[in-house]
Amino acid sequence: MRLILIRHGQTPSNVRRLLDTALPGPALTELGEQQAQALVPALAELPLDAIYASVALRAQQTAQPLVEARGLDLQVREGLREISAGDLELAGDLPSIKSYLKVVYAWLLGERELRMPGGETGAEVLSRFDEVIREISEAGLQNVAVVSHGAMIRAWAACRAANTDLENPQKYDLSNTGMVILENSGGDAERPWRIVSWIGEPIGGPELADTHHDGPEIEEVNAETR
Numbered sequence: 001m002r003l004i005l006i007r008h009g010q011t012p013s014n015v016r017r018l019l020d021t022a023l024p025g026p027a028l029t030e031l032g033e034q035q036a037q038a039l040v041p042a043l044a045e046l047p048l049d050a051i052y053a054s055v056a057l058r059a060q061q062t063a064q065p066l067v068e069a070r071g072l073d074l075q076v077r078e079g080l081r082e083i084s085a086g087d088l089e090l091a092g093d094l095p096s097i098k099s100y101l102k103v104v105y106a107w108l109l110g111e112r113e114l115r116m117p118g119g120e121t122g123a124e125v126l127s128r129f130d131e132v133i134r135e136i137s138e139a140g141l142q143n144v145a146v147v148s149h150g151a152m153i154r155a156w157a158a159c160r161a162a163n164t165d166l167e168n169p170q171k172y173d174l175s176n177t178g179m180v181i182l183e184n185s186g187g188d189a190e191r192p193w194r195i196v197s198w199i200g201e202p203i204g205g206p207e208l209a210d211t212h213h214d215g216p217e218i219e220e221v222n223a224e225t226r
């Protein structure tokens, strides 16, 4: 089975670099809509049996052009939503973003019971996403696109793929409409996937990139976090 994880298109909160994780959340910007439209030609060669999106408005809007082009019904699941920022919701200052990422990075290193202040534990986050992936596997689908979120995709892929470098999570950046392709590797029950492609930039092409306005300034934070 092949899993195609796509981060949603740009939102006004990404432009302002805010930790905006509550539901339903913001709509796409004009660039975000272009990024979503661009998924149609960018993925034209890939067969798709189903398209899933998180409950957040931005994820559903991102999936919509692809859903229409493929004549599929959009499958919306709560478990695919972004990692809640909890008490840090709507913060945009560097120390807050650093605190958010520090908790996520601790989960990657095994501290799964650590709780995001006012939010979820790592175990809870992984388990709700796992549940949707299990549903997809059990349905016997072979090629599935899932539109989710920056921190969620980075954390889940890092924890569930066997070929990730958990010591260096900063390597795995994901701009709006960046994409990660994973395949079942069999083997390890904890990390049964293998990343076959990690495209950190918008898959529609470099003209759709706005890397200084695609969310909290992860590069700056990473430099200080590790």
Ligand SMILES: O=C(O)[C@@H](CO)OP(=O)(O)O
Binding pocket: 007, 008, 014, 018, 019, 020, 021, 082, 148, 149, 150, 151, 152, 214, 215, 216
């Ligand atoms: O930037 C991110 O990683 C998060 C957190 O703010 O959000 P989203 O992917 O939903 O924009």
